[in-house]
Amino acid sequence: MFANNIFRGFNWGLFSLAMMLSFLGLLFIASATAGHSMGYLIRQLMWMGLGVAVLIVVVWLGYRSFLNLAFIFYGLSILLLVLVMITGVSAKGAQRWLDLGVIALQPSEFCKLSTILALARFLGGRSPKKNHWITFILASGIVIFPLGFILKQPDLGSTLIFIPIFFCMLFVWGAKLRYLFGTVLLGVAGMPLFWMLLKEYQKRRLLVFINPNIDPLGAGYNAIQSKIAVGSGMIFGKGWFQGTQNRLQFIPEHHTDFIFSVIGEEWGFVGAALLIMLFLLLIWRATLIGTQTTDMPARLLVTGIVSMIVFHIFINIGMTMGMMPIAGLPLPFISYGGSSLISSFIAVGLLISIYKTRSIF
């Protein structure tokens, strides 16, 4: 009964792509952590199991329940962010983790989803034809809160990711273009203020993005070494477990944020391009779901989730090649880390749930 309900109209394609990507991730976490304990692999495998379970629960509950409870989730995640600020565990000068005993939770990962849910619920319930600017301002308010908190942590990457998500959702909802451009102009005008809010190391990262060689052993080190790693893979790569940049620790965080440089180095252009194509396939299938539903909140939800995953991928891979500034963002499904993996699976669960209910019409 239960199984029938869940797996009827299940989007197997989407699910198997997510699983494939996660397994690829495992392969490279194995390479990146070779010589260390097996702990990383085992924990990531555990997270995958948990992720699949959570995905099934999400599909079982259905995206509508999530939309209904969107504001509660939203409030809860804001609360978690406040908690992080008070009691959180700091690492590398930032407080991002909540220590829950066995695991450390990174609430900003979940906050992205709950904000998307809240935006989808809010915008989906209002027509762009009525009280347009009020809706626009209120929607901005929904985003501003978590953005401010995360910026305060500070987590530049997760802060920046809110902006494209917000714009994509507003755009698909039907926001007037001049409003969108106006916001952009406002943002540009507010840049100096924003610059002042940044921590010293974040400023350096941005400056280094413009020219990594101004500080090759400091802030530019990651950018340069990661680019060398990716490039040195050339067409066919140095072979799995054979990446010297990876093995000899030239790339920092190579099992989390910089995992793509390991893939690029070891599997070369062929492997890295294959990975990107897999991502594109996943995203393409996900966007198809949006075309098949007439439910506005559902379509907005798809837009939000898709843009969240896309911009994670774009910024993450871009930064390993020096196309993007170094922003501490994980590569969805691939990077080591429970919070990111589980929120990705929740996202896929929501998409599958929307897919299942498309046959309403």
Added chain:
Amino acid sequence: MRYQIFRGVIVFLFGLLLAGLFYTQVVEGPRLYRKSEHNRIRLIPLAASRGDIYDKNGLLLATSRPSYNISILPGDLDPKDLPELARVLKISRQEIEEKIKKAKKVPFMPVVLARGVDLQTLFLIEEKRPDFEGVIVQVESIRSYPLGEKAAHLVGYVGMVSKQELDQDEEKKFQSDDRVGRMGIEKGLDSVLRGENGGLQVEVDSRGRQTQILSERKTQKGRDITLTIDGRLQSRIEELFQNKKGVVGMMDLKTGGILAWVSEPSFDPNIFVDPARMKERGILLKNPSHPLIDRGLRATYPPGSLFKIVTALAALEKNKVNERTSFFCNGFFRLAPGSRPFKCWYRRGHQAMNLVTALERSCNVFFYNLGRMLQASEIASMARRLGLGQAQDVEVTYIRGNVPDENWKQERFHDRWYQGETISYAIGQGYLSVTPLELMRMMGALALETEIPPAHFVESGRLARKKLNVSPEDIQLVKKGLFKVVQSDYGTGQYGRVDFMKMAGKTGTAQAARGEDHAWFGGFFPFERPEVAFICFVEHGKSGGLVAGKLMHEVVKAWRDLQERGREMEIKAPAAHKLKLQPVRSFETPVSSSHVRQ
């Protein structure tokens, strides 16, 4: 519609990523691949150990010893250890911080804080090393010269290879930290002593820690060199010099090997190799008496009366005089009536002089007369055949004296040669200048009568002997005079006389460009079967017979002393002593010295 635009943007973004990936991996790939190799592969140069230098008895003259440098890995150093570290090394904290700052450009490379620390400091550091994180002790091989200033010019010293030498080093024989011989044997036989450098190609991780050795080229130790020098004799002579400046050289006539070669004032070559004595270098270089110059090899002086030997031989060869020819000395000589008088050193005049007595008493007037009968070119030809101003066989850099003649003057001054100049020439003054080494070799040639001994420093055996193209009868006649110089009570060199054997020689007192005259005494002994030729030169020593003669007297006594003692030692402990020296002296292949000449 907007949703479709959104989907389009996504595809565009992925296209951008793929294009970036293509650019990074395919277009830039090879360049970045080289960078990654450069990242992980380090070349660690391994310096070959330098050969040692021994004297003829196996006494060490130059060797290598470990020197300890205290370095830090800046990344691993705990700043709270700085004050303690500064205290132990006796340098200021600021100095350490400055050095770290300066070295920041090369990451993970140890920064040297103190070079050549003494053992006490080394033990202190070793004791505290478990607490001092990032502090390491590096061992460096540095040169050591046990005899110090007693054989400084001869043995020489090494210095850091210069940037220019590295740039011009096409055979890749140098590494950036190499030492190169800068003087003496260290310089002359650098390529033999040097050996072949090797290196390791190692893989390192991001913190510079070695993970594995990829390839290795073994170093080849430089060869040891045994000199003809007797270190003990050398030391004794150096002590006899006291505060005088000058040169004493002695040559074994059997081989041409130089037994002692002392140039004073000297310096301690260890100053140039011991990092702890860096400061003394500047003081030494500014010393006004130029202790760095080997006065026997790299300076020329007028030979004075020693040159009368050459004039005599030239006149005999041209049949201008014979054994019975005599000239009257009344204290001066005029080329023509009323012209400027050339004085004899003995104002009252030597009366009637023949060739032998003129040499014995060093009568100027007799040789002025010879000078009047000879062409400058005839004197010059004899001088050259006796080796003056000619090439040498020594393995170190040297300069040549100047033996002038008419052509030389025409070329140099665009002027003809005046007869008055030949008169000065005849007694070893004027444009003529020689090195003490050249004069010693000339005395050796007179002793041997038929050949010019190949003066050399490195024990190598077969050196070509040059035939002496001068009539032996003439030489024998001259030698009669040289015998009397020392052995007769009229002889100018009688202060050099020793009671255990007969010596022959010639004194000289040469006018210096400024200051007191230079004193010369050159000769050989024993007279009947010559074993040793010598030269003694005292800069501004006033009188050859007095100062140089007396000094040589002491030197010859010291030589005799050591000979006696050597014989005793050989009788007392024959086998063991010999055996011990064997490995040191087994120098199988003769060292080619052709490449060290200027």
